[in-house]
Amino acid sequence: xxxxxxxxxxxxxxxxxxxxxxxxxxxxxxxxxxxxxxxxxxxxxxxxxxxxxxxxxxxxxxxxxxxxxxxxxxxxxxxxxxxxxxxxxxxxxxxxxxxxxxxxxxxxxxxxxxxxxxxxxxxxxxxxxxxxxxxxxxxxxxxxxxxxxxxxxxxxxxxxxxxxxxxxxxxxxxxxxxxxxxxxxxxxxxxxxxxxxxxxxxxxxxxxxxxxxxxxxxxxxxxxxxxxxxxxxxxxxxxxxxxxxxxxxxxxxxxxxxxxxxxxxxxxxxxxxxxxxxxxxxxxxxxxxxxxxxxxxxxxxxxxxxxxxxxxxxxxxxxxxxxxxxxxxxxxxxxxxxxxxxxxxxxxxxxxxxxxxxxxxxxxxxxxxxxxxxxxxxxxxxxxxxxxxxxxxxxxxxxxxxxxxxxxxxxxxxxxxxxxxxxxxxxxxxxxxxxxxxxxxxxxxxxxxxxxxxxxxxxxxxxxxxxxxxxxxxxxxxxxxxxxxx
Amino acid sequence: xxxxxxxxxxxxxxxxxxxxxxxxxxxxxxxxxxxxxxxxxxxxxxxxxxxxxxxxxxxxxxxxxxxxxxxxxxxxxxxxxxx
Numbered sequence: 181x182x183x184x185x186x187x188x189x190x191x192x193x194x195x196x197x198x199x200x201x202x203x204x205x206x207x208x209x210x211x212x213x214x215x216x217x218x219x220x221x222x223x224x225x226x227x228x229x230x231x232x233x234x235x236x237x238x239x240x241x242x243x244x245x246x247x248x249x250x251x252x253x254x255x256x257x258x259x260x261x262x263x264x265x266x267x268x269x270x271x272x273x274x275x276x277x278x279x280x281x282x283x284x285x286x287x288x289x290x291x292x293x294x295x296x297x298x299x300x301x302x303x304x305x306x307x308x309x310x311x312x313x314x315x316x317x318x319x320x321x322x323x324x325x326x327x328x329x330x331x332x333x334x335x336x337x338x339x340x341x342x343x344x345x346x347x348x349x350x351x352x353x354x355x356x357x358x359x360x361x362x363x364x365x366x367x368x369x370x371x372x373x374x375x376x377x378x379x380x381x382x383x384x385x386x387x388x389x390x391x392x393x394x395x396x397x398x399x400x401x402x403x404x405x406x407x408x409x410x411x412x413x414x415x416x417x418x419x420x421x422x423x424x425x426x427x428x429x430x431x432x433x434x435x436x437x438x439x440x441x442x443x444x445x446x447x448x449x450x451x452x453x454x455x456x457x458x459x460x461x462x463x464x465x466x467x468x469x470x471x472x473x474x475x476x477x478x479x480x481x482x483x484x485x486x487x488x489x490x491x492x493x494x495x496x497x498x499x500x501x502x503x504x505x506x507x508x509x510x511x512x513x514x515x516x517x518x519x520x521x522x523x524x525x526x527x528x529x530x531x532x533x534x535x536x537x538x539x540x541x542x543x544x545x546x547x548x549x550x551x552x553x554x555x556x557x558x559x560x561x562x563x564x565x566x567x568x569x570x571x572x573x574x575x576x577x578x579x580x581x582x583x584x585x586x587x588x589x590x591x592x593x594x595x596x597x598x599x600x601x602x603x604x605x606x607x608x609x610x611x612x613x614x615x616x617x618x619x620x621x622x623x624x625x626x627x628x629x630x631x632x633x634x635x636x637x638x639x640x641x642x643x644x645x646x647x648x649x650x651x652x653x654x655x656x657x658x659x660x661x662x663x664x665x666x
Numbered sequence: 667x668x669x670x671x672x673x674x675x676x677x678x679x680x681x682x683x684x685x686x687x688x689x690x691x692x693x694x695x696x697x698x699x700x701x702x703x704x705x706x707x708x709x710x711x712x713x714x715x716x717x718x719x720x721x722x723x724x725x726x727x728x729x730x731x732x733x734x735x736x737x738x739x740x741x742x743x744x745x746x747x748x749x
Contacts, residue, residue, distance in 0.1 A: 279719060
């Protein structure tokens, strides 16, 4: 028997809707073919944006979208992507796949995508190979209402009003593909670049500094020590690589039970890393002015056999769904400081929520986890204490989070066991539940959806009983459930 | 080097990748393999397609020599060019 104790009186903070954010890079078929097919495509689109993908993303209330990278961001020169498309500069994407980038998807197209999705744009600027002026003028182009030459250029390109972009990243992975910088050097460069990223009008820019990779605590220490007062948020990246190293990451769909649990163990390892980064942040910023943004996270498997290795196209199983649930739970538990997270990546790349092939689209198990978690967006987190036995490799059988919003309590519970059901009793302190409903996503660990069959999808679940303020249910193996109490 | 009409087999610069592709092709179970004449017809269509670059289809990210060899696969374009 496993126990969950929800205490709605203990609230760590608001579950920022941006914890369920996404990331889209000019990489493989994420932007081109995945999100954008162009106005002349036979695939149904609105202003070049795929209608089917946009509708799917709206259904999970995508709150924020990061663009244009990733590593691509520090090689992206925004002026290449504005103006008449026939005149836009062509380049070879040297980071990813060596394919020709025709810049037909640029600033205006990204803002149109965000408009259609109803989400906040998060623009990542180029510090690695761009100039201070270039970054400064991009912010001006996006956000200024003044009568300057840069703003007139935007007018000429068909946009009168300022876009009011709030989230702006000052470089990406500058410890690696963004310039191979030492933290001390980046810390100084960050101070310089962000100085010229101005606020325009009422719009207060959220200046986001490049943070560490995984457990690089020294990078966090140096940045927080020197730059905390110049930033609104700092990033970290964490990927779950099932295999022993980057050369042997493992198949997305063919894996053993041992590899399944190893994957979940590695996914769970993000939480103590976050906690240690938060300790460092607390020392230099006890008032919590600076948020932590996990703007790249997710599984990284071998590419699907026969696909371009530089496109990072991988399938997505129930194993990935469990990784998503465990990761989102970690972010929710630390919502007092973790203000945004962006899964890598939205479409056709890494742990995608949507896969496309021509005019076909498949929703992955990870998509359905985002669907099950959407009620948490902007809810008040509720303390959630879970007692369950470990199943393998130190992975506890159950993980759960809860939040309260508009008079409803949402409890999301994941059963990590590959083959064992869990008998669960959940007590609800500080919340008088009168009715309960639930949805569940479950399957074998290797189940996935493709373009010919879509067997993995959430369904209504009447297996949760409410009596005397307690919930009882038997959660199937390898499952994620959303339980709503009114 | 970028070639818009080449298959991997024809590109000297892509030889290591083509060798890997040959291994995948050799490992394809006979029941999953398309007939040789079907493969040739599919690849002819790919060669004439604007979406082909360095042996890869931009619509699906697949190397077409492997995709064409799999019986159950189709052309990802709309309408498909293999039919």
